[in-house]
Amino acid sequence: MSGWITAVYRLRAGAAEVEARAEAIALEQSVEAPLAAVRDDFVRENIVGRVAAIEDCGGGWFEARIELAAATIGYDAGQLLNMLFGNSSLLEDVLLVDAILPAPLAAAFGGPSHGLAALRAEAGASGRALTCSALKPQGVPAAELAELAFALSMGGLDFLKDDHGLADQTYSRFEARIAACAAAVRKARDRTGGRTRYAPSLSGSYPQMRQQLLAARGEGLDAALIAPMIAGCSNFQALRVEFPDFAFLAHPTMTGRAISPVLFARLFRLFGADVAIFPNYGGRFGYSPAVCEAIAAALLSGDDGLKPSIPAPAGGMSVERTPELLDRYGRDVMLLIGGALLSAPREALTEQTRRFVEAVASHHYR
């Protein structure tokens, strides 16, 4: 693997010191040693990071484009993160805003196994956006979550995912929980002829996640929620390869604020996210509409030959906002409404869900 990754950092510095700071990041993110300790010509020419450009963004902030050798990645997702931002994440006033990978490196990661077109076709949702809700709150026993799963699925959702807080807790063990919820979703599908797919949340170590995926497959499931920054990106990458029949929904928990959400979207797609959940503007998180549109664009881009992922804006959405969101995102989106549906009285949950599903189905896209 030859070629260079272009990593884009934003850093705060005095104009007189910005070049030295950018050079320091280039060393930190490659050889992690003073240049004096690098005696090998091959390493100096092919491995040491290099500052390609520095742009003044005003207000004491600069954007530095730094080239990092693709060879240092070894095709490993965790190592990519390590080389892009590992030690520099500890520095004050340095943000990682983007990364452009050489095409062969992107191709080696492989992207989603299924992606937008396949998930849409399987949902029978040609020409419209997809719908999703979340099973919560954690703490209730499996049987109660299964009742919610039934009521939500009866409303005709395309996807139903576990809350990312559902793990393997004593009050609701993973296997019993997903067996109950999968059965509830099957029952609703049988009644309505719908196609709701249930995606349980993976947690724990790789061996535990592997067992969870096997158990899910045993229940006839073929979708799962994963939090790459908790699981470790390399483990997500490996699970995607080991379970090609599964569609993976990536959750943004622990992605923080020092790496741009647009880059995370790009990376999660690269590592195999069929769907990437992100905090929508106007909800509980402070993302702007422009950032959300850039996230969606990064997920939908097929420039690198990999399949597009489905953007799934979430986090405090409501049924009432459906037209506004579809006007903004268009068809290529999965709307995720969790708490707002679950706040409805239990007996109105299916009806409230149906309102959401119908609002999406009947929308006239611009």
Place this chain on the structure above:
Amino acid sequence: MSGWITAVYRLRAGAAEVEARAEAIALEQSVEAPLAAVRDDFVRENIVGRVAAIEDCGGGWFEARIELAAATIGYDAGQLLNMLFGNSSLLEDVLLVDAILPAPLAAAFGGPSHGLAALRAEAGASGRALTCSALKPQGVPAAELAELAFALSMGGLDFLKDDHGLADQTYSRFEARIAACAAAVRKARDRTGGRTRYAPSLSGSYPQMRQQLLAARGEGLDAALIAPMIAGCSNFQALRVEFPDFAFLAHPTMTGRAISPVLFARLFRLFGADVAIFPNYGGRFGYSPAVCEAIAAALLSGDDGLKPSIPAPAGGMSVERTPELLDRYGRDVMLLIGGALLSAPREALTEQTRRFVEAVASHHYR
């Protein structure tokens, strides 16, 4: 598992809104739903997070102590991180500064397999600090790293670790590299009667790390470097259990700046770090002496009955600073000097390392 974790957040807010913001974090980090969606009494009383105290720190910043149910963790390291800070990591102006766990939860994680006393005894270093250096730069072939490993080990180090950028790259595959370096360290030990322990860097998915540990064990090694925030903390936790013969050195790459390094020290020890590396004050990173002392204290604390971990300040250290650092940290520390040793001319590398080792051995502790 009953009981509550006390999580301490620092947040910026207007005085009029701080209570609402703290309540929002308590919900976000527990049920992740509006209270209206929580109908179950058990969940309201035992699972929903609760604000215990809010303190005005001045300058628009507040410290909120929020109690999170220990039952939500399921004894899983990744889930602990997820519940402490997962979604809140996406919020602006919220930092996680500390977490106090109920004793049974800490005991369930188990802490280091070996810890300070065992590592010190095995090094024959009673009454003195420990020494460590790093193999770098990445990009050089295995044979060249092995030459460095030999020269450094001849200087009498206690530990020699891979740079955390060394992974499984085509220019230096893991197994060939560690075989060559382990042989070089053995040769030096045979010549000097020293006890240098070599700790290769683990990378990739859990199955890959497992293979790497088996290969290391095959080479007679019993120490390894791991980056918990790249590997995924649950995977670190599982590897610690699966490989109890190994001492684990934890690397802070990707720990960022939104969770305090003191808490990371606490967590890494909890999950099994025998040694925790952190950026020393006065080096390439901006940590203050007070923060470094707090990190060391967190690692050395045995209050919870788990073994103390060894603090390993690093990141731009020099041999000349040895007396100052030992005056500050005392005996219970592992000094890690990498680049400054490797900047010496190759023929002076062993001698320079010996100077470092002797400065540590001859220090008169206050």
